[in-house]
Structure formats: C-alpha cells, structure tokens
C-alpha cells in the first residue's frame with residue numbers, strides 16, 4: 001500500500017490495491033476458489049493461529065477481495081476495509097458489531113429507506129432503540145443524544161432530499177458522549193468527500209453505486225480507522241457471512257480505476273442539469289449541493305470538493321406530473337439505484353420510499369412530485385434534451401385537460 005502514498009488521488013484510483021502476483025499480471029487475478037490448500041499440518045495450524053500469512057477459506061479472506069479492500073481503504077484514507085455482499089450487508093455488519101441490547105442510535109431522518117427499516121423493525125427486536133432526527137439542522141443531534149447512545153448514523157448528502165449534514169460538528173457531538181459517528185459516503189465517494197478527515201469513525205458505501213459505477217454489481221464496504229475496530233468487524237462479518245465474492249471484487253476494483261474521471265463528469269453534467277431545472281417553469285425547486293439555493297451550501301463547500309451527481313427536484317404538478325415525466329423520458333432510464341454511467345430517474349413516492357407510508361414520507365419531506373435524478377456521464381446536451389421533452393409533456397397534458 002505504501003508505494004502509492006505520495007500519489008495524487010486520481011493516480012491512486014488506478015494503482016491502489018495492486019500488488020505482485022504470479023506471472024506478473026497488471027491487474028489482480030480472480031481467485032475464484034472457495035478454499036486454499038495448506039502445505040502441511042503445521043502451516044495449517046499456523047494460519048489458524050494467525051501466526052502465518054496466507055489464506056484459509058474465501059469467506060474469511062481471498063486475495064482478489066483483499067486487493068479491492070486495500071484499494072478502497074487507501075482511497076478513503078482509512079486503515080483497512082471489509083468487502084460485503086451489499087451496502088445493506090455492510091450496514092448490518094456495523095450495527096451488529098457495535099451495538100447490543102439496551103443501546104441507542106441517533107440516525108438521520110432522511111436516510112436510505114432500508115437503513116431506516118433495519119433500525120426500526122429489525123434492530124428494535126434485539127433491544128436497540130433509535131431516534132430519527134434532521135441531522136442537517138443545527139442542534140438536532142445534540143437534543144436526541146442519550147447516555148446510552150452508541151452510534152450517530154449519517155448520510156451526507158442524504159437520500160433522497162440531498163440534505164447535507166456537517167460532519168465535523170456531528171463528530172464532536174457524538175464523541176462528547178462517547179458515541180461513534182458512522183457515515184454512509186455512497187453519494188459522494190472518496191473522490192469528492194473523505195469523512196475520516198472530519199473525525200468520522202466508520203465509513204461505509206454501497207459499492208453498487210459510484211464505486212463500481214457500472215450498474216452491474218451489488219456490493220458494499222466498511223472502512224475503519226484502526227486495527228481494533230477492524231478485528232471486531234471482521235469477526236462479525238465472518239459469522240454473519242455477508243461477504244463479497246471474488247468476481248464482484250474484481251469488477252469493483254476495475255470500476256475504481258475510472259472513479260476520479262467518472263465523478264468529474266458526473267459533477268459537470270449534474271451542475272448543468274440542476275441549473276437548467278432551476279430555471280424551468282414546471283419545477284418548483286431543485287436540491288443540488290452545487291446550487292447556492294441549497295440550504296447547506298456553505299457546509300457542503302467545507303466537506304466535499306465537488307457537488308456530486310445526485311439531484312432532487314419537485315414538480316409543480318405533483319404526483320400526476322411525476323408520472324408523466326417517468327413515462328416520457330427516453331434516454332434517462334426509469335430505475336432505482338444510482339451512481340452508474342447511465343442517467344437514471346425515479347419517483348420516490350411511488351418507488352423507493354413507497355414502503356415508508358405516506359405519513360413517514362411527509363415527515364421526511366418526501367413530497368408527491370419529488371423526482372430524483374442520478375446524472376450519468378453521457379453528453380449533457382442529450383440528458384437535458386431528454387428531460388426537456390418529458391417536461392413539455394406535462395404542459396401538453398395540462399392543456400388537454402383544461
């Protein structure tokens with residue numbers, strides 16, 4: 001790892017996690033094997049005792065997985081990382097490792113839907129209580145802290161309202177009470193935001209999104225700051241079993257090589273799309289960290305280097321207008337997920353946040369005309385043209401109904 005230490009971030013994307021392999025390949029081979037032969041009874045024993053370097057069984061450790069894990073730990077500026085079968089497997093690994101019955105979690109109200117459900121209906125069965133607050137509003141985290149709060153859990157920017165939480169302030173509040181700050185960095189990736197710089201304790205990603213970047217893998221990762229935390233998490237992950245496999249590790253590692261240039265194009269495109277939307281008569285408001293109209297624009301400037309590829313906007317025509325746009329786009333794919341090279345569009349009220357129920361949606365500020373865009377790396381002219389022709393359909397429909 002140390003040989004890349006002085007490289008710039010985009011060079012690290014290309015070179016991180018690569019070590020020397022038999023026959024000198026320039027990329028890590030896919031070690032598609034479930035198990036590894038021991039040379040002798042003594043060597044097997046030494047491996048199990050942790051006295052020798054090597055591999056035993058792929059759920060525990062695999063060279064292809066390890067290469068990807070090293071790469072991401074290096075890009076995030078962490079100590080080590082743990083490849084998981086999905087982003088949710090990563091979140092589960094963190095919760096199960098760090099929490100026990102009687103503990104309390106403070107979590108962003110505006111958060112990835114299944115994360116909220118995991119805390120509310122699964123962790124609660126094991127005696128873990130959670131409070132959901134607007135972590136982007138000053139003072140809200142502090143008010144929710146209890147003597148038994150063990151984790152403050154934040155997404156920034158957060159799903160799906162693109163809310164921005166001040167990481168440095170949140171880490172001070174968490175640490176004052178002896179809690180850990182866990183951050184889901186999926187929306188930004190380490191190319192744009194490195195939470196460890198702001199005192200965050202654990203970083204996680206759905207690698208399904210920007211890290212892999214090609215919408216062909218489901219995977220997650222936990223990045224930790226020290227060996228003690230690593231061993232704790234590794235033990236849990238070994239028992240839970242939600243590990244990533246060698247082939248998916250290889251694909252994510254390949255995706256990382258273009259992370260920096262992909263993120264740059266995502267940001268350039270999203271900025272232009274957001275500005276276009278902000279001036280459109282069918283659009284009530286736009287949330288994008290690159291717009292001065294974002295309520296936490298200044299906080300964003302301090303903690304991410306560019307505004308990312310995710311935009312939310314509200315259609316004046318509400319649910320109906322949302323449906324029209326969904327049914328009219330041609331280039332933008334009507335799909336959940338995000339962070340791939342192709343532009344995706346979705347309507348949270350009828351899709352990702354449907355299971356929350358109308359009441360909770362309202363509470364989280366998810367309105368009926370809310371549309372979320374994951375801006376891809378196509379030519380931005382084509383993206384805007386596609387949205388334009390879809391937005392025109394709203395006024396056509398309104399005229400036809402009048």
Ligand SMILES: *Cc1c(COP(=O)(O)O)cnc(C)c1O
Pocket residue numbers: 086087088089112155159184186187205206207208209218219220337338
């Ligand atoms: C997708 C996503 C997850 C969950 O990841 P999976 O890989 O789908 O399990 C968690 N957090 C955020 C912000 C996400 O976008």
